[in-house]
Amino acid sequence: MATQRLSRRLQVPNELASVRRGVDLVREIGAEAGMDEDDLFRADLCLTEALTNSIVHGGKDAQAPQTEIVCEVAGNWLRCRISDSGDPFDPASAEPPPLPTSLAVEGGAGVRLLHRFAEECQYERRAGRNVLTFVIRFGGEDTRFPDNWIERGPDRRSLKSAEPVVPAMAGDLRPLRERTNDDRRWNGFISRIRIFRGAAYSDLEPLLAECRRQCMAAGEVWLAPGERSPDVAVVLSGRLRVHVERKDTAPIHVIEAGHCAGEMQLLDGKAASAFVIADVDSELLMIPGDVLLKKMMVVPGVAENLLSILAGRIRRSDRLIADQVRAALELERLQRELKLAKEIQTSMLPVPPLFPEQPQVDCAGYMRPAREIGGDFYDAFPLDADRLFLTIGDICGKGLPSALFMVRTLTTLWNETARRRKPLRIVELVNRHLCNNNDTSLFVSLFCAVYDLSSRQLTYVNAGHNPPLIALGDEPFHWLASPPGVVAGILPDAAYRAGTVHLPPGSRLLLYTDGLTDAESVDNEWFGQDRLLATAESLRTGSMTELANGLVDAVDRFATGREQADDVTLLAFGTRD
Amino acid sequence: MKMTIQQLEGDSILVGLEGRFDIEGAQSIEDPFTFATTTKARRVVVDLSSVDFIASIGIRTLFSAARAQSQRGGRIVLAAPSEMVRKVLVTAGVDQVIPLFDTVEAALVRGNAT
Numbered sequence: 001m002a003t004q005r006l007s008r009r010l011q012v013p014n015e016l017a018s019v020r021r022g023v024d025l026v027r028e029i030g031a032e033a034g035m036d037e038d039d040l041f042r043a044d045l046c047l048t049e050a051l052t053n054s055i056v057h058g059g060k061d062a063q064a065p066q067t068e069i070v071c072e073v074a075g076n077w078l079r080c081r082i083s084d085s086g087d088p089f090d091p092a093s094a095e096p097p098p099l100p101t102s103l104a105v106e107g108g109a110g111v112r113l114l115h116r117f118a119e120e121c122q123y124e125r126r127a128g129r130n131v132l133t134f135v136i137r138f139g140g141e142d143t144r145f146p147d148n149w150i151e152r153g154p155d156r157r158s159l160k161s162a163e164p165v166v167p168a169m170a171g172d173l174r175p176l177r178e179r180t181n182d183d184r185r186w187n188g189f190i191s192r193i194r195i196f197r198g199a200a201y202s203d204l205e206p207l208l209a210e211c212r213r214q215c216m217a218a219g220e221v222w223l224a225p226g227e228r229s230p231d232v233a234v235v236l237s238g239r240l241r242v243h244v245e246r247k248d249t250a251p252i253h254v255i256e257a258g259h260c261a262g263e264m265q266l267l268d269g270k271a272a273s274a275f276v277i278a279d280v281d282s283e284l285l286m287i288p289g290d291v292l293l294k295k296m297m298v299v300p301g302v303a304e305n306l307l308s309i310l311a312g313r314i315r316r317s318d319r320l321i322a323d324q325v326r327a328a329l330e331l332e333r334l335q336r337e338l339k340l341a342k343e344i345q346t347s348m349l350p351v352p353p354l355f356p357e358q359p360q361v362d363c364a365g366y367m368r369p370a371r372e373i374g375g376d377f378y379d380a381f382p383l384d385a386d387r388l389f390l391t392i393g394d395i396c397g398k399g400l401p402s403a404l405f406m407v408r409t410l411t412t413l414w415n416e417t418a419r420r421r422k423p424l425r426i427v428e429l430v431n432r433h434l435c436n437n438n439d440t441s442l443f444v445s446l447f448c449a450v451y452d453l454s455s456r457q458l459t460y461v462n463a464g465h466n467p468p469l470i471a472l473g474d475e476p477f478h479w480l481a482s483p484p485g486v487v488a489g490i491l492p493d494a495a496y497r498a499g500t501v502h503l504p505p506g507s508r509l510l511l512y513t514d515g516l517t518d519a520e521s522v523d524n525e526w527f528g529q530d531r532l533l534a535t536a537e538s539l540r541t542g543s544m545t546e547l548a549n550g551l552v553d554a555v556d557r558f559a560t561g562r563e564q565a566d567d568v569t570l571l572a573f574g575t576r577d
Numbered sequence: 578m579k580m581t582i583q584q585l586e587g588d589s590i591l592v593g594l595e596g597r598f599d600i601e602g603a604q605s606i607e608d609p610f611t612f613a614t615t616t617k618a619r620r621v622v623v624d625l626s627s628v629d630f631i632a633s634i635g636i637r638t639l640f641s642a643a644r645a646q647s648q649r650g651g652r653i654v655l656a657a658p659s660e661m662v663r664k665v666l667v668t669a670g671v672d673q674v675i676p677l678f679d680t681v682e683a684a685l686v687r688g689n690a691t
Contacts, residue, residue, distance in 0.1 A: 016600055016601055016604070017601070019599060019600055019601065020599075020601060023599075037661075038660075038661055041630065041661040042661075044630060045630070045632060045665065048599050048600075048630075048632040049632060049633055052599070052600050052632065052633075052634065109633035109636050109637070109669040109670075110632070110633035110634075112668060112669055112670075113632070113633055113665060113668055113669060116668045117665075117668070
C-alpha cells in the first residue's frame, strides 16, 4: 500500500477567530487521514496552543500581520508548521514550568501541553519569522518517519518514548561515521538540556566524555541538607523533587528532564540546604564541578544559561521566603488568638471558694486545660436559698469548635437554671437547645445535680458522663449508680431519668472527666477507675480542696514524662453537720 | 461556549459548561463565569461533562476562579471531564491543586465532605 500524502496550507490574519479556522483545517486533514477522536484532540490541542501563542505574540508587524499554517500528512504522521513574523518566542524549548503545587502558582501550561501531547516539537527563527513545527503520530499502520520533516535532531524511526536512550557511558565517544542512532538521539538530547542550550555540540562533546551517568531508584536521596556533592546533576530521564527541612513535606520544586540540580551548593561552596530526591526511577548526568566551572563555562552560551537558571532560582526562593514569613506571622496571630480563647474559656469557670456562705457544704473545683484548647468545664452555684447546682461536662473533640461548643453549653445551662429547679428538665432543655443548629455534630457528656440543703437530697441526671464517686456519711467511696442517658446535642427527644440519693453529714461526691482516668503513664498504662477509686478513698477524710489536689497530684505522678493529652477537670462536693 | 448555573442546597452552585474551552470559549463565558464563581465564598462544582475540548487558556480560567474562591474561603471542584480533557488537566497539574472527580455525584458528596 502506498504511503498516503496530504497537504493543506492556510494564511490567517492575527485575530482570535483564526484559531478556529486553523483548528478546522487540522481536523479536516486529520479526519481525511483516518485519525481517531483522541488523535484529533491532540492535534487540535497542539495547534490551538501554538496558534494562540503566535496570534498573541505575532501581531506586532503591520507589514505582514499574517500567520501561516501548513499541515501535512505522510503515512501515519501529521506535521503542522505555524509561522508568524512576531518577536522571537520559542515555545518548543521554553522551559516547561514546574507543575503547580498550590493555587498561587500556575502559568506556562500551554508550553507543557505542547511538549506532552506532540511527539516532536521544534522551533526555528527562519528569515525573520518564528517557525514552530510539531509532529503527531497517529494510529493505523506504522510507516517510516518522513525524511527531512525535522531538519536537525535525532533519528525518529522508533519513537516509542520521548526519553532519550543514553549510551552505556555518557562519555563514550565514537567516530562520527560509526555512531548509532542511539548515539545521535543522545546528542540531540544534549542540545535540549537547558544549561547547554545554544552551545555548539562540538565544543561540548569532549567535555561530556568527562561526565558520568548515574541511575537512581524512586525515593533515593541524592543530596540531604548539610551534604555537599562534587557534581552538578542533569536529569536525563525521570525527575527529582526538592524538599526543605523534611522529606515528608510537600516538595517546593520539581526538577524535570533537561534541568539541573546542585549548582547552587557547588557555586557558593556551602552545603546543600534541601533534600533532593528521585521522584521516580531517574537517570542523571553527573558533571564534575571543576569540569563545569573551568571547562564548560568558557563554551559560548553555557555561562549565560547558567546565570539565567540561577536568576530564576533566586527569584523563586525569594518568593518562598516571603511566603514563609507570611505563614509565620499568620501562625503567631493564630497562637495569640488561641491563647486568648483559652483565657476566655478559663474565665467562664467559677472562682473559688465555692459556696463560701454555706457552712453546711464544702466544695472545690479544679480544671487544667491540655496544651490544645479543649472543652471540659464544671460549675457550682446556688439556685436559691435552699438549692445548690453542680455540674461537670466534657465536649467531644478538641480545638476551637469544641471550645465554642463548651461556651454554648455553659450559657445554655445558665439560661435554663435561671428559671428551673429540676435537673431532669434542665438537662432535657439543654439537650434540645444544643441539638439546634449543631451542624458540626459535636456533643457533650454532662452530669447535673441539685442539692437541697434542707432535705439533704441530691437529685441528679447523667447524660453519658463518667459515673461519679460517692461516699455516704462514714462509708467508703463507691460508684454512684445513675439511670442511663445519652450524651447531649445529638438526639433532641432523648429521654433522661433522674436519680436521688440522701447525703448524711460527712458525705462526699466526686465528679471528674476522663482526663483523669485516661491519663497515660510512660508504660502506656491508663490511670483508670480502680486507681481513681483507691486514691479518692485514701483522701476521703480530708477537705474537698485536699481531695481535689491529692487526686491531681496522684495523676501527675502517674503520668510523669507524658504530655497531658486531655483536659483534667474535677469537682468535689462534701456535706457537713 | 454555553454556561448554566444550578443553585444547590446551602450556598452551593453547580456550573455546567458546554463546548470548546479554547480562547474564544473562555472569552465568551469569562464575565458570567467569573461573577458566578468568585463574587462570594461558596462551594462551586464545575461540571465538565459537556466540554469536548480544553486548552491552556481554559485551564487559566479555572485556575483564577479557584484561586479567588480559596482566598474568599470557598472551594471549587471539577467534575466529570471526558478522558482527553482529563488528560489535559492532569498534564497541566490541575488535579494537584483543584480536586477532580469522575462524576458530578462524587463531586457533590465528597467535594462537600472534605
